[in-house]
Amino acid sequence: xxxxxxxxxxxxxxxxxxxxxxxxxxxxxxAGFDTHTPTLLGIWALLALSLGLMWGYAGILSFxxxxxxxxxxxxYAITAMNLGESTAAWMLAILLPxxxxxxxxxxxxxxxxxxxxxxxxxxxxxxxxxxxMGATAGDAYxxxxxxxxxxxGIPAFPILNVPGDPSMPIYGVxxxxxxxxxxxxxxLISRWVMSSAFGRILLGIRENESRIxxxxxxxxxxxxxxxxxxxxxxxxxxxxxxxxxEIVTPALFGLGQSVEVIIWVIAGGLGTLIGPVVGAVLxxxxxxxxxxxxxxxxxxxxxxxxxxxxxxxxxxxxxxIMGWIRQQDQRSVNRARNNSMRRRAGERRTPKSPxxxxxxxxxxx
Amino acid sequence: xxxxxxxxxxxxxxxGGVLAVNNVNFNLRERxxxxxxxxxxxxxxxxxxxxxxxxxxxxxxxxVFIRGHDVTGWRPHExxxxxxxxxxxxxxxxxGLTVWENLWLSARRIHGKKGASAEVDRVVTxxxxxxxxxxxxxELAHGQRQxxxxxxxxxxxxxxxxxxEPAAGITGAExxxxxxxxxxxxxxxxxxxxxxxMNFVRMLGGTVTVLHQGAVLMEGxxxxxxxxxxxxxxxxxxxxx
Numbered sequence: 181x182x183x184x185x186x187x188x189x190x191x192x193x194x195x196x197x198x199x200x201x202x203x204x205x206x207x208x209x210x211a212g213f214d215t216h217t218p219t220l221l222g223i224w225a226l227l228a229l230s231l232g233l234m235w236g237y238a239g240i241l242s243f244x245x246x247x248x249x250x251x252x253x254x255x256y257a258i259t260a261m262n263l264g265e266s267t268a269a270w271m272l273a274i275l276l277p278x279x280x281x282x283x284x285x286x287x288x289x290x291x292x293x294x295x296x297x298x299x300x301x302x303x304x305x306x307x308x309x310x311x312x313m314g315a316t317a318g319d320a321y322x323x324x325x326x327x328x329x330x331x332x333g334i335p336a337f338p339i340l341n342v343p344g345d346p347s348m349p350i351y352g353v354x355x356x357x358x359x360x361x362x363x364x365x366x367x368l369i370s371r372w373v374m375s376s377a378f379g380r381i382l383l384g385i386r387e388n389e390s391r392i393x394x395x396x397x398x399x400x401x402x403x404x405x406x407x408x409x410x411x412x413x414x415x416x417x418x419x420x421x422x423x424x425x426e427i428v429t430p431a432l433f434g435l436g437q438s439v440e441v442i443i444w445v446i447a448g449g450l451g452t453l454i455g456p457v458v459g460a461v462l463x464x465x466x467x468x469x470x471x472x473x474x475x476x477x478x479x480x481x482x483x484x485x486x487x488x489x490x491x492x493x494x495x496x497x498x499x500x501i502m503g504w505i506r507q508q509d510q511r512s513v514n515r516a517r518n519n520s521m522r523r524r525a526g527e528r529r530t531p532k533s534p535x536x537x538x539x540x541x542x543x544x545x
Numbered sequence: 546x547x548x549x550x551x552x553x554x555x556x557x558x559x560x561g562g563v564l565a566v567n568n569v570n571f572n573l574r575e576r577x578x579x580x581x582x583x584x585x586x587x588x589x590x591x592x593x594x595x596x597x598x599x600x601x602x603x604x605x606x607x608x609v610f611i612r613g614h615d616v617t618g619w620r621p622h623e624x625x626x627x628x629x630x631x632x633x634x635x636x637x638x639x640x641g642l643t644v645w646e647n648l649w650l651s652a653r654r655i656h657g658k659k660g661a662s663a664e665v666d667r668v669v670t671x672x673x674x675x676x677x678x679x680x681x682x683x684e685l686a687h688g689q690r691q692x693x694x695x696x697x698x699x700x701x702x703x704x705x706x707x708x709x710e711p712a713a714g715i716t717g718a719e720x721x722x723x724x725x726x727x728x729x730x731x732x733x734x735x736x737x738x739x740x741x742x743m744n745f746v747r748m749l750g751g752t753v754t755v756l757h758q759g760a761v762l763m764e765g766x767x768x769x770x771x772x773x774x775x776x777x778x779x780x781x782x783x784x785x786x
Contacts, residue, residue, distance in 0.1 A: 377653055384639050
């Protein structure tokens with residue numbers, strides 16, 4: 181047999197050694213560091229992973245991915261406020277964005293809307309949500325006990341608790357571990373999706389959608405499914421963010437948030453799963469550090485980084501590093517092969533013993 | 546008598562003021578080999594796209610039947626699921642994936658995850674693609690990509706194969722091999738070849754349908770068509786032997 185299903189190199193490889201090592205490092209991180217900021221970085225990494233999965237592997241770019249992040253956060257806040265605990269709230273925070281994305285995705289993909297218009301629709305949806313939520317001040321805008329609060333958002337809702345037990349809230353180090361678990365879990369889900377037949381068909385769609393259709397696959401259904409899965413992950417990130425920040429505001433839906441995620445994915449490396457995570461952590465850290473000073477505007481620095489990455493590392497950080505490592509490996513393999521050939525050639529030239537050499541000379545005579 | 550595998554009834558397609566396909570009634574029987582020829586702008590590719598669902602049509606355009614199903618207005622993937630293999634004019638392959646990955650994606654829908662690899666092996670051996678198996682399709686020459694695309698069709702073991710200009714960009718020896726391959730495919734499936742290369746059509750043999758200004762001008766055996774005065778006038782011209 182020439183090949184098998186595992187030989188689908190375009191889906192990428194799982195570097196289990198790295199994943200286990202980094203996860204262990206992150207598990208022991210609370211022993212030496214405060215977890216407040218790492219928790220936020222983990223949430224952003226999850227958001228970036230959700231976009232990276234959809235954009236990098238299925239070629240679907242959403243300019244308004246923050247809409248599902250915000251929707252997850254608001255859904256969590258409103259449900260938790262009404263029910264007084266978080267078990268149903270976090271589930272709904274995943275399901276509602278997934279459902280909304282499935283509706284919008286089906287409309288776009290079955291409607292054969294071109295990539296440019298798709299970008300516009302996703303962006304406009306995000307802006308409409310931001311605008312609408314910003315205009316919900318006043319008592320009239322309430323869902324059950326939760327007042328939407330307009331521009332000020334919704335504060336003081338119950339944070340995540342141990343499922344079924346509202347008396348045991350999850351915060352601080354515990355929330356950090358929940359975020360870490362969600363991030364690793366979603367990474368593994370994404371990796372599994374990409375190594376499945378479904379993921380391989382998505383790669384085919386990314387490369388040539390009309391050919392995939394001519395092979396008999398229903399491309400719009402596959403695209404809708406990955407769009408919905410990506411929105412579910414973004415919704416989960418939104419839910420975790422709401423619990424971390426303890427307030428949700430219309431800024432979560434904003435253009436700034438959507439653009440930031442795109443930059444994280446580009447900088448980390450499109451077409452990889454780990455790239456967006458690394459991009460979010462690095463640029464997120466930079467953003468937080470820059471926020472501590474007033475000399476330079478944050479957006480200017482992030483914009484400059486995007487320009488530099490596009491110019492110097494067009495494939496993104498992780499693919500560039502991986503490419504460099506592969507190149508070094510290939511060089512050392514070539515060097516070893518050359519050395520061994522040289523050694524063998526040397527052995528052929530050198531007689532094995534003086535006796536053999538004497539015989540050889542006599543033979544020639 | 547074998548059954549009809551493709552049937553178009555009064556099929557028309559208009560682009561603005563241009564009537565690209567004009568009331569075409571095209572019939573193809575099981576395991577028949579048919580060449581669809583005509584000068585540039587005759588409506589060959591448009592007819593091909595109407596049959597394959599690449600041009601969205603409705604009942605006001607006429608009707609298309611494939612294997613007894615009225616597929617008018619169906620999407621390409623639904624038509625392919627009836628056992629139709631399609632090769633387009635410009636090689637439509639997944640350039641960023643390897644040859645093996647392209648073929649696996651094609652084989653997987655019909656043969657499942659387990660049977661796909663064995664089917665890919667069969668097609669790779671048949672087409673002699675072993676040396677390029679791990680290369681990205683985008684790195685291959687035009688002729689090789691044509692062969693990969695034919696491989697995509699073969700992996701699905703279709704009952705009807707529609708090939709739009711399969712000989713474009715293919716050299717002499719490759720053309721001989723391609724003719725042999727099409728005859729092999731024709732052992733199991735009906736084949737429609739759209740082409741304007743008369744030598745290639747002559748090599749293929751079978752029945753020829755000539756299109757002119759969107760309508761069927763003539764239909765018959767290759768030599769009879771090529772010797773017809775009207776066909777020579779509109780298509781072959783005085784250069785024909």
